Amino acid sequence: MFSQNDYYDQQFANCTATSQRFSDIEFEQCQFIECDLSQSQFSSCRFIDCEFINCNLSDLSWHYSSLEEVSFKGCKLNSIVWGQVNWPQLALTAPVNFKDCQLSHSSFYELPLKALSMTDCFAKDVDFRHANLAASDFSGTDFRDSLFHQTNLSRANFVGATQFNIDIKNNDVTCAKFERFEALNLLTGLDIELVD
Helix, strand or coil: CCCCEEEEEEHHHHHHHHCCCEECEEEECCCEEEEEECEEEEECCCEEEEEEEEEEECCCCCCCCCCEEEEEECCCCCCCCCHHHCCCCCCCCCEEEEEECCCCCEEEECCEEECCCCEEECCCCCCCCCCCCCCEEEEEEEECCCCCCEECCCCCECCCCEECCCCCEEECCCCCCCCCCCHHHHHHHHHCCCCC
């Protein structure tokens, strides 16, 4: 599998390549559908304008691969250290987006991913500390047990998001959007008592 050095406008469906190592491959405008690539490693690969649909990518290692305009839909992306990706230095918006994905036990620590789209996802125990996620869309995502500390969440959309624990003293939530009821979660770090 993936024996060539570059692929353009290819579709990979129902492929299984677990615990494999792939290096120096470029994928452009490729689609991966219902593939199982869990526990594999993509080393110094490049993904440009690619789409992953209903794939299992848990425990995947990106190992200095670059992701440019890559979308993940309905994928399992658990236990991934996203800091291994070779992110573009001057990107104005995040080069990836997630829709209806599982992202639990992953890390986005210190990443500059402005305008990230992570909608309708399950993101339990995810590390977002020190990340720049300004103007991101987190609508409909479950953030139970996830870590936010000195995270830039200014202008972020949390409408429909649940279970988040964001200390407003240690995170930038300027102009962020929250639903009224869920916004009560923002008060938990203030050591105050709420009464009806």
